Amino acid sequence: MSEFVLHCFGESGNSYKAALMLELSGCDWEAKWVPFFEGATRSPEWRESVNEMGEAPVLEHGDLTLTQSGVILDYLADITGKFGGETPAEKREIWRWILFDNHKFTSYFATLRFLVGIKKFPENPTTEFLRGRVVDAYKVVEKHLKGRDFLVAQRPTIADFSLAGYVFYTEETGLDRGALFPAISAWADRIASLPGWKAPYDLMPTKAG
């Protein structure tokens, strides 16, 4: 068995945050597919024995079971010594962006992409509401990235991997990112150029395999 086991599924950008970190850090890891669309994370068994929050990803490392992508990223940065903050100020800045990501940047986008891109719901007041919130959150990151290569430092950190969780998925969301947010798109290209980078569906399993 590999040193790290990540419970994940290809469509999950939150899982991808952890998978990307494991891969780029050169960890010995394997993916264990979570049949999310078959209701796995909502089952009593999953909630009792794996994650009471009913979510993926879940990372197993020895006796430890960790959930929440932010906790997993922080843990991996600590034990690998890679992609973490080097000073207290950098560590705070990393958490600041991970929290903004969880609260707004990933949160609204992931929900919009789930409804529009995966569930194929027709346009409705909720998708419109979510898209407005996505644009507000993306504007904050777009402005921050102008003149910067990465979010927190001159090098990539786990903050970048957190916010990058959903930017490589191509399902429809009704947003033309390249036109609206060129700095975010250029930053995504920089992440995709890191040695060892892989796209979500090349790093994590789906039902199709």
Place this chain on the structure above:
Amino acid sequence: MSEFVLHCFGESGNSYKAALMLELSGCDWEAKWVPFFEGATRSPEWRESVNEMGEAPVLEHGDLTLTQSGVILDYLADITGKFGGETPAEKREIWRWILFDNHKFTSYFATLRFLVGIKKFPENPTTEFLRGRVVDAYKVVEKHLKGRDFLVAQRPTIADFSLAGYVFYTEETGLDRGALFPAISAWADRIASLPGWKAPYDLMPTKAG
């Protein structure tokens, strides 16, 4: 001037998380009112000079300016030695709940309460969607709190203060918390019984004063 200055406003549960921690830790702090409903946090001046994320709370401590309630709580626990985690496992568990709070527990509830309780929007598909998400998130916390006094340890921690951010507000949201979530309500009562506890509008200023 006080040692800590918290930019906040009474209606902001995210600000309340920080205000409650400052108060219960016995910090020398003062509140500086943010005219949120007059658009202060969306103004270019605020975004340039105070918080590019366009949000409250913001904490000033000496030369430091901190944003994101989770970062502020973690910082205050570190420097006061109060309400933080005592082991690496506790610290991870605290972050796990703060992240769940930012992603789901506070996030959906705060948006629902803003639309329904403050903006007084009539019921619509978006409020219905949000209320469904609130119920899902509240169920996770309800189940976790059954048989526990506090979220992470036998004592209150900053994780409790984070999730407690919005539970003391009484504006209408169309949810009968006492009937649906008795363990959450009992936990809120325990927090309200802590020495020095104050309700949001007694701790932070509003336009009315």
